[in-house]
Amino acid sequence: MDYNKFYSADVPSFLKSPVREIFRAVDLSNVCSFAGGYPAADTFPVAEMPALTARVLEKYGTRPLQYGATQGIPELCEVIARRYNVPVSQVQITTSSQQGIDVCTRVLVDPGDIVLANNPVYLGALQSFSSYRAKVVGIEDYLSQAAAPSCRPGKPKFIYVIPDFNNPSGRTMTLQEREELVRIARELDVLIVEDSPYRELRYSGEPVKTIRELAPERTLHLGSFSKIFAPGFRLGWIIGPEALLDKIYTCKQCLDLCPPVLNQFLAAEFISSGALDANLVKTIDAYRQRRDKMVSLLEKYMPSGVTWTHPEGGLFLWLTLPPQVDTVRMYDKALARGVAYVAGSFFYTDGSHRNTMRLNFSFVDEAKMEPGIRLLAALVSGSEVPDIE
């Protein structure tokens, strides 16, 4: 039976995540994988979970198993509101930060609308924008197009940005850059979707004000429990103006009625008991070491002509290789010899920048880091090196 005639007009724009497909197709457990964006499993509070579950069920009885409010359970909304110093009415709990991106796009974008973003762009956001047939345009490109008298580009609905420890680039926007972004948003009269899953994972340097703090009236700030607690809980939140949240609330009701309830109680208890902050200290220490190790290995092995970002937090480094290196074509060779990464061009809407790659340092087996980087360096410079075991 041919099902093509049944599909909505959005379906041809659905993209599978190349990263998720890598994970689906290949058993990466024997590979040195710099590919995913997974947190290190040893940062998860597995040992605390049974007692945490027992405590939550004793305290709240059957509520964690029942339906909950669409906004999120009051206990979690209040904890988030306190932690980020906003009124509870400006908080919406989401079933993952990816749902946050999806619901914002659904509420704001029609087919053909422009979303502004700075290349390279987070894959999950690109997938979501594409699935609603939005056109993703670089901010600089848009501004230069808009300045040309002959050309009238469409009006953008929002600017999407990960200001802290960007996925994939690892970059953090300076205060000046954030202020400039807000100025542009106000001048264009567009909203800002500030995607902020890594903000609490800072290993060096000083925190910079969030964009929401600079422009609360036009910012939807997306937070996530995936990198600070457990991605398996699929919990995030949106902080934003109440009028916008009201539309997001109604949309969220259609999407899944309410976020998973037991998960919310566990997260609320984990935060309010102080366990989250204690766990964060350990996580940050572990990730700082991994970042430093990765940077020193790159310094040790990479040939001249290779550069990389030195992220102050988050999970990723971004490598720029000599122009003749094609990371898409190099990928199969690397995987066959035991190393996985994500080619940088996947994060560009036009598939350009084939001499770049994203390296994750949180999830990779620490013992494999050195042979992995050495192998990548050898592939880049064309020299001989043994396979990863």
Added chain:
Amino acid sequence: MDYNKFYSADVPSFLKSPVREIFRAVDLSNVCSFAGGYPAADTFPVAEMPALTARVLEKYGTRPLQYGATQGIPELCEVIARRYNVPVSQVQITTSSQQGIDVCTRVLVDPGDIVLANNPVYLGALQSFSSYRAKVVGIEDYLSQAAAPSCRPGKPKFIYVIPDFNNPSGRTMTLQEREELVRIARELDVLIVEDSPYRELRYSGEPVKTIRELAPERTLHLGSFSKIFAPGFRLGWIIGPEALLDKIYTCKQCLDLCPPVLNQFLAAEFISSGALDANLVKTIDAYRQRRDKMVSLLEKYMPSGVTWTHPEGGLFLWLTLPPQVDTVRMYDKALARGVAYVAGSFFYTDGSHRNTMRLNFSFVDEAKMEPGIRLLAALVSGSEVPDIE
């Protein structure tokens, strides 16, 4: 700041659920509520949860807290495939059955498309169809329109139906009705979305074949853990043809990457250990008693001219009152005197049938059932009766 200019064209079609808004606005804990569709909290395996959690974490380590596969964890996909006798490749786990409805609609419907359904229709489905600007048309209406030579109604994409213990009507389709529906679907060449959250809650009578069993090539069958395990887990599944599931899979990746993982491990363990079936026996016994009690109270108190369905399963009864009774207008009076229900007209796309109401018998406090029904009967017949305490 005026945000209206930012919204997508779908937003004006977003509807809030009147049922969820009732729960949001009023503290129903002191009320005799026949309103919600909540399962009885005493059917939840709260006592088993801490041991279940400990077992799952011991068995699977950090996996329940990590990201999972978009399809669902293999352990749960396999358990569902075995339980419903289908290949694993025909299973997609969803973050609630509401997400199942949403993702099917998103993959199949463009604005203006027709969805066929039989009035009265489940509110969550109406909300989802409306949010994509689909036009919901009754099957009979469509067929009679299509038969008229002058009129050419648009082509429908799918038929939406709850064949077992319908929400809200409580009705179950006979085998002949299902076969007729399949015949119509094949003749019109449309898909069928078979929403089946209550199927395992049968209190009397014999199971009828699912529509998926009659027409697997064109049916998307939606299942749910909400009524047989715990709605707070937000887990459901879709069984359907692989080609359709591939599009749903890709869409699901944009929606939230993967269903909540810990929840899936708990559900898989709960089923495969036999605990689900043991719990179902108890749940079915309890609900059968509640249904029988509700029916006998209606027989005892309702004046002549009132009729109701006698459901063989599920959570709902449907009342048809004398034509002069307006359940929308009666609602505030009933609530002020301590009884909540859902007016039947909310389930009609045209707001008609204002002399009907939906009564839930699973969640209402058993001690309040009798005074609640007595009060409703008095309001219907205009006689005096004391308020609920």
